[in-house]
Amino acid sequence: MADLHTPLLLIDTSTQVCSVAIASSAGVISQRVSYEGNSHAANVGLFVSEVLTDAKREGILPTAVAISSGPGSYTGLRIGSSIAKGICFGMGIPLIAVPTLEVIAEAARSIVGEDWLLCPMIDARRMEVYTAFFDSTGRALTDTVSAIIDADSFVEELKQHQILFVGNGTEKCRPFIKGANAHFVDEVIHPLAEYMFKPAFLRMQTSQYEDVAYWEPFYLKDFVATVAKNKVIH
Structure with a gap:
């Protein structure tokens, strides 16, 4: 079972906002956020490098990567998932996928x-x-x-x-x-990376990890649009 202070690297590129953070149950260790649309390709790699450097100064290394898995921007999700997979392969740590709507709900x-x-x-x-x-x-x-x-x-x-x-x-x-x-x-x-920690940590506790080689974001592109009038909750 994951330790309560297990640090996680958190990445969200699902909307126009790009955000990266390292956090634990003790709080956010380092984070970067850009609200400039369509800047993910330029920013996410840099942000990851910067927060990892900040954490390393404190003697901290992430034990897993959590990615906001969609739905959202197709291009943004592709960029974020590629970076997350690369880090998992390079550092030998697992991948956790958190639905983007769940991140917004947590926020x-x-x-x-x-x-x-x-x-x-x-x-x-x-x-x-x-x-x-x-x-x-x-x-x-x-x-x-x-x-x-x-x-x-x-x-x-x-x-x-x-x-x-x-x-x-x-x-x-x-x-x-x-x-x-x-x-x-x-x-x-916005689904900022810092709000991903709790849902990611809960998945980590039960080893809900993704297959890094085969995992893909949840694009929802093949779903047929429906009129939102029949989803009655009692």
Whole structure:
């Protein structure tokens, strides 16, 4: 079983934000973040080198690499997965994959009530988002889907639950999601690498590692878009 202070190298390139961190249960040891879109190819390798250097000064080396596995930007996911695999091969350490929506839910769960639901959304195209429901602890309640948002989306869920909608897909959807139980935040909550530690560590405790040679990000490209109106949670 992993030690509580096991340091992990965390990488997210799934959206327009590029972030890398080394963290343990004691907190973030080093991190780098760029909010400049389409900068992953230029930044992620540099960020990894810098946080590893920072950690090495403290006598710390990561014991696993955690990658935000998607869905999200096809190009970003490819870049991040290539870097993560290279580090795993080079250092001889395992790979952990954390769904991007779970990372967003982890980032947002401190601002919701105990009985609320979290609905992270990643911008796809037009009125389409990648989304799923999570409870207030960050546990997934539904599968990830590609959903087209309209005035009927989430009507049944909003009758029964307070729901916080977060992520970079919420702004275009906000005019269509109505009701007293629908909540939004003013600032976009991004799937930053630092929020990956807890879900990655839980997977590490049960040895949920990926096959470094064959693992691929979760692109969701082959899924058929559905109108998000029938995923009723009781």
